[in-house]
Amino acid sequence: xxxxxxxxxxxxxxxxxxxxxxxxxxxxxxxxxxxxxxxxxxxxxxxxxxxxxxxxxxxxxxxxxxxxxxxxxxxxxxxxxxxxxxxxxxxxxxxxxxxxxxxxxxxxxxxxxxxxxxxxxxxxxxxxxxxxxxxxxxxxxxxxxxxxxxxxxxxxxxxxxxxxxxxxxxxxxxxxxxxxxxxxxxxxxxxxxxxxxxxxxxxxxxxxxxxxxxxxxxxxxxxxxxxxxxxxxxxxxxxxxxxxxxxxxxxxxxxxxxxxxxxxxxxxxxxxxxxxxxxxxxxxxxxxxxxxxxxxxxxxxxxxxxxxxxxxxxxxxxxxxxxxxxxxxxxxxxxxxxxxxxxxxxxxxxxxxxxxxxxxxxxxxxxxxxxxxxxxxxxxxxxxxxxxxxxxxxxxxxxxxxxxxxxxxxxxxxxxxxxxxxxxxxxxxxxxxxxxxxxxxxxxxxxxxxxxxxxxxxxxxxxxxxxxxxxxxxxxxxxxxxxx
Amino acid sequence: xxxxxxxxxxxxxxxxxxxxxxxxxxxxxxxxxxxxxxxxxxxxxxxxxxxxxxxxxxxxxxxxxxxxxxxxxxxxxxxxxxxxxxxxxxxxxxxxxxxxxxxxxxxxxxxxxxxxxxxxxxxxxxxxxxxxxxxxxxxxxxxxxxxxxxxxxxxxxxxxxxxxxxxxxxxxxx
Numbered sequence: 001x002x003x004x005x006x007x008x009x010x011x012x013x014x015x016x017x018x019x020x021x022x023x024x025x026x027x028x029x030x031x032x033x034x035x036x037x038x039x040x041x042x043x044x045x046x047x048x049x050x051x052x053x054x055x056x057x058x059x060x061x062x063x064x065x066x067x068x069x070x071x072x073x074x075x076x077x078x079x080x081x082x083x084x085x086x087x088x089x090x091x092x093x094x095x096x097x098x099x100x101x102x103x104x105x106x107x108x109x110x111x112x113x114x115x116x117x118x119x120x121x122x123x124x125x126x127x128x129x130x131x132x133x134x135x136x137x138x139x140x141x142x143x144x145x146x147x148x149x150x151x152x153x154x155x156x157x158x159x160x161x162x163x164x165x166x167x168x169x170x171x172x173x174x175x176x177x178x179x180x181x182x183x184x185x186x187x188x189x190x191x192x193x194x195x196x197x198x199x200x201x202x203x204x205x206x207x208x209x210x211x212x213x214x215x216x217x218x219x220x221x222x223x224x225x226x227x228x229x230x231x232x233x234x235x236x237x238x239x240x241x242x243x244x245x246x247x248x249x250x251x252x253x254x255x256x257x258x259x260x261x262x263x264x265x266x267x268x269x270x271x272x273x274x275x276x277x278x279x280x281x282x283x284x285x286x287x288x289x290x291x292x293x294x295x296x297x298x299x300x301x302x303x304x305x306x307x308x309x310x311x312x313x314x315x316x317x318x319x320x321x322x323x324x325x326x327x328x329x330x331x332x333x334x335x336x337x338x339x340x341x342x343x344x345x346x347x348x349x350x351x352x353x354x355x356x357x358x359x360x361x362x363x364x365x366x367x368x369x370x371x372x373x374x375x376x377x378x379x380x381x382x383x384x385x386x387x388x389x390x391x392x393x394x395x396x397x398x399x400x401x402x403x404x405x406x407x408x409x410x411x412x413x414x415x416x417x418x419x420x421x422x423x424x425x426x427x428x429x430x431x432x433x434x435x436x437x438x439x440x441x442x443x444x445x446x447x448x449x450x451x452x453x454x455x456x457x458x459x460x461x462x463x464x465x466x467x468x469x470x471x472x473x474x475x476x477x478x479x480x481x482x483x484x
Numbered sequence: 485x486x487x488x489x490x491x492x493x494x495x496x497x498x499x500x501x502x503x504x505x506x507x508x509x510x511x512x513x514x515x516x517x518x519x520x521x522x523x524x525x526x527x528x529x530x531x532x533x534x535x536x537x538x539x540x541x542x543x544x545x546x547x548x549x550x551x552x553x554x555x556x557x558x559x560x561x562x563x564x565x566x567x568x569x570x571x572x573x574x575x576x577x578x579x580x581x582x583x584x585x586x587x588x589x590x591x592x593x594x595x596x597x598x599x600x601x602x603x604x605x606x607x608x609x610x611x612x613x614x615x616x617x618x619x620x621x622x623x624x625x626x627x628x629x630x631x632x633x634x635x636x637x638x639x640x641x642x643x644x645x646x647x648x649x650x651x652x653x654x655x656x657x658x
Binding site for chain 2: 068157158305308309313316317388389392396419421424425428429439440443444465468469471472475476479480484
């Protein structure tokens, strides 16, 4: 049998993306869903109850009991919300949290001079400036998240610190929305946004153009700049996330606000359920480093917070223990491990990968693409870290629902639910299985990410062997932390 | 660059590597599990009395190692405030106030790694006041490592095989 090799133009330096197959279009399967998300009030209906809920939590943080375990601001945010976000919302719903986030909603309403009603997209309130070009990446988010990680020992145990951080994000988001265009804060600055974008890649849910040619030929690009054209459906604002659905092929920067749907005059947008298919291409060093940061932090948190070493807990809890020197050391170690040590361990594996394939690929390209393996593996590690929080501390959730401020109320009769861990004997096994799953998916999907780099898939497989070694090494490190 | 255009070539290349990798993975699994099991079998059940000091927000010692079948007697005292001690998987639980001793006794009949947690709210870092009980042989660790090595080898082979199959289908279409 004769075969024609795939022709690759050596002069073409652009690397093609991996085409990810899309599954059924949920908008076609469930027309009611399409109608609901297409209404102007869709996002408000999600954000408003969430805003009220977070407002109560902020009040609880300010006026409630200073002990985290009996204060809803700590228990409902750092145990319940975090668990739901990292185990369900992001892995299944991609950035659906961004669509319902209460912190960005008010700023957007101010920008639009309206909460629900369409008041035109041409003249938003505020300075409407463009986000500075050098900052159009997720480095600021990387450093922001790392900054929060450094103080996480205080953040997740002290209500007032939680209030300051969340309130601070809310104030900065609102102010920046009056200075910069659309959701520049969410795209480039929000520390919670960066890792959601990264892990949204694995989500089976994907909002995409049904037919790219239609988008390409549609000169007005109403989804991107806003629309007044349609009489039979609500008008739409420009995509708050600066995306053009016509060439969007990853979940990373789509906030699922469905604004493009309202602006699309061609009914050319689908919400796809793609099953096990996922976006596999990291596009820059900022994204690769986000993967390093998240993976390393999962291990650091598991060691410091869930581990048996009292000294590390003293360092993380410096205001109580007085170990400020230890706190500084821990902070420095966190920064070093996430930004330098893990990438430095990874780099020789990338070089080995290059060498076994005859150095036909640039180191930088292989470095960035190969780092995708850390996305499923890191997410699995975060889920493994978060599961004990709920299985063990579920009783605290029931308690604070009846007494959100820790003032002794018993609103729903659950104030005195006894602390009783559930299924805690199975936690190490669950954690090991999660890491194993993350490793396997990471290897298979990284192979996918590498394929477009090489002329032959055999080369991609060969390149994958050292990278699989690296991922296995990281998985073993997680095993030692979780089950050793 | 050699092109693999025949089903048999693809299978042969895949299977030869598969054989090597599976053998390595199998040796890794067998070696680690066998080593741990041998180490464990050389010890016999005994009574293990362990003194633990609970303080905000750690146990000292933080890691306790026993063998499966051992009768474990924990003598717990508190160095500061009221603490609790709960052993995951065993359901053993008690409360200790400063100046008093708490004694907990159980037979370590389940091997593996189990967290020890404070069961009394004792301060800001209470949810993270944890220790570790390891009941040998903790086969989950070498088992997981062995599975990871074997799984990684299998994942590379599977990814390569499915990609080559797709590549072949593309050629045939062209």
